[in-house]
């Protein structure tokens with residue numbers, strides 16, 4: 001498989017950094033081809049505006065989706081956006097590695113989606129959800145939290161983690177056609193023991209060794 005890992009953590013020595021390296025090493029050892037987008041290391045610009053394009057459809061009024069469709073027809077995406085689009089288009093499996101921030105993805109990763117998931121190229125017309133552009137590809141969220149697992153159960157003080165992840169899993173990944181695999185969540189790596197952290201990294205590696213046999217999950221009904 002061609003795997004793309006999009007990684008959003010500033011600190012290489014973080015637990016997210018360890019999960020990111022574990023995934024790369026495990027998947028390569030299993031014979032997969034791995035590309036990465038290490039967003040902070042790349043200094044990926046998350047601000048979405050005219051900088052997304054080398055072309056201009058309407059110089060007087062900026063409407064992003066109109067410019068996206070025009071750029072798609074005329075080869076007018078900015079080089080940093082085009083490079084990410086190409087990684088997306090060749091991957092069979094995409095993994096996002098990130099810490100949960102404000103019940104969502106860090107801003108740099110949200111900005112990556114805002115700029116790269118372009119209308120006309122990644123969705124549009126009748127091409128979304130089960131008929132989406134990326135039909136047949138799979139995606140997986142690998143995330144960590146500050147709060148413990150009990151806080152993210154139904155009725156817990158933060159509420160059901162699946163409801164929190166729905167805007168990401170359905171509104172972003174499934175919308176453009178990805179089949180979504182069950183999220184991989186390490187709750188509160190700061191508070192668990194060193195042994196538990198090592199076990200969590202082993203569990204991630206073990207899951208990835210069999211990842212091509214996994215079936216997608218439903219991401220609609222929460």
Ligand SMILES: Cc1cc2nc3c(=O)[nH]c(=O)nc-3n(C[C@H](O)[C@H](O)[C@H](O)COP(=O)(O)OP(=O)(O)OC[C@H]3O[C@@H](n4cnc5c(N)ncnc54)[C@H](O)[C@@H]3O)c2cc1C
Nearest residue numbers: 014015016018099100101102103144145146147189190197
């Ligand atoms: C802006 C912001 C918003 C946030 N919003 C939320 C929120 O909505 N909900 C929520 O629950 N939390 C939230 N948090 C907390 C955040 O999700 C956690 O701090 C984060 O997920 C922890 O992951 P980390 O990789 O940063 O951990 P780290 O603190 O980097 O790592 C934890 C421990 O793992 C150790 N470690 C690193 N590598 C290894 C290794 N190879 N083997 C063993 N141990 C290792 C580290 O040394 C450290 O002791 C927020 C934080 C911020 C800054």
